[in-house]
Amino acid sequence: ELRERACFAPARDRYKIFILDEAHMVTPQGFNALLKIVEEPPEHVMFIFATTEPDKVIGTIRSRTHHYPFRLVPKEVMGPYLEQICEDEHIEAEPGVLRLAMRAGGGSVRDTLSVLDQLMVGAVDGSIAYDSAVALLGFTPDALISEAIDAVADKNGEALYGVIQKVVVGGFDPRRFVEDLLARVRDLLVLTLGGTRAESVLSDDAAAENMDDLRRQASALGLSALTQMADTINATLANMTGAISPRMRLELLAARLLAGREEGVAAVASSSGMPDFAGDSGASAAAESLRGSMAGSRRRTTRDAAGVRPQDSTS
Incomplete structure (x- = not known):
């Protein structure tokens, strides 16, 4: 049906625009059916594939389209916009409420407005309390x-x-x-x-x-x-x-x-291979004794490996 409608020129406007939202949900068979008209579209036809997962769109479609990534809206732009909406709706938001809405929206205008709409529904006497917004959105104070x-x-x-x-x-x-x-x-x-x-x-x-x-x-x-x-x-x-x-x-x-x-x-002590006994003098002495014992043991091991035995004191 879409291919048939695309063949007819628009009656009033210059272009006939088809927007496919959530384009990553289209099956490979559906994309293959669109491939011919996407390859050679009529002069009056434009296709817009809106998706949050462009990697799921088949390569033959991606190679024939331009990719325009939408960026998140910064809080410097979003904040005044939300303030204007609250003023137009005669809603007073306590300090911090709009920051919570922007945080919950994650930089998306649509999601932020949905969150603000929820907060407005819960407003009491035309005012949105900060504590109520925290409880509703699940944030920690x-x-x-x-x-x-x-x-x-x-x-x-x-x-x-x-x-x-x-x-x-x-x-x-x-x-x-x-x-x-x-x-x-x-x-x-x-x-x-x-x-x-x-x-x-x-x-x-x-x-x-x-x-x-x-x-x-x-x-x-x-x-x-x-x-x-x-x-x-x-x-x-x-x-x-x-x-x-x-x-x-x-x-x-x-x-x-x-x-x-x-x-x-x-962690520093373990990296040196020895426990840290720097706490008191007794522990330090124990550490020195342990180091001396280990050094003596290494020397005896070396002599044994070379075939040398310490002489018997009775001989």
Whole structure:
């Protein structure tokens, strides 16, 4: 039917345009049926294949089309647009709500508008509360993330496990909490490496009013600790899929974060092949004795291999 309709010239416009949405869902047989008209289309016909997976479109079709990738819309453009929509709809959004909508939309205008529409439906007296938006979208409140980072920086196990308790009791998604924690650590790394010039590339949940706290946390932790935290959190996130006890995963993550520096010292000691006995003088003496014993053992092994035996003292 499409091939038959394409043969007729448009009655009013210059071109007749056919848009195939989700083009990757077309079967190879369907593409083969279109191939002839795509190879030699009439002058008045244009085809647009819209897809999020262009690699699934057969090569004979891709080779006869131009590829125009759509890029994500930056928050500098999306933010004012959402503010204008809220103003036109007489909706007042609390600070941080639109950032949550942009974050949930992932840079897609369509998805962001869908999220904003959901938030508007739940508005009370023409106002969208930040706490309501957090609960609806499933994000972790910034206060909990900041509290967790401060607890790690202060090596305060009681405070960190208190945050985990709030996450579990408050009904927040443990995996989402770990994702948000990793995003915060990423922002701290960016600030540590790039300074004030990096503020423009922070994640969508990094509000301008929280920049002082972000700088303070980045300074308190440092590059080495932040890098190790990012590796630990990322490894935990990869292992949380299908976890039977997410709370236990969170508690183990807290233990690893608190023991991060100790693990670094242990890694350095293990790389030298000897345990670290630098803690006190008695342990240091034991380490020296152990090293001397090992050296003597190596010397005896060498003599034995060469056929030399120590002389008997009675001879």
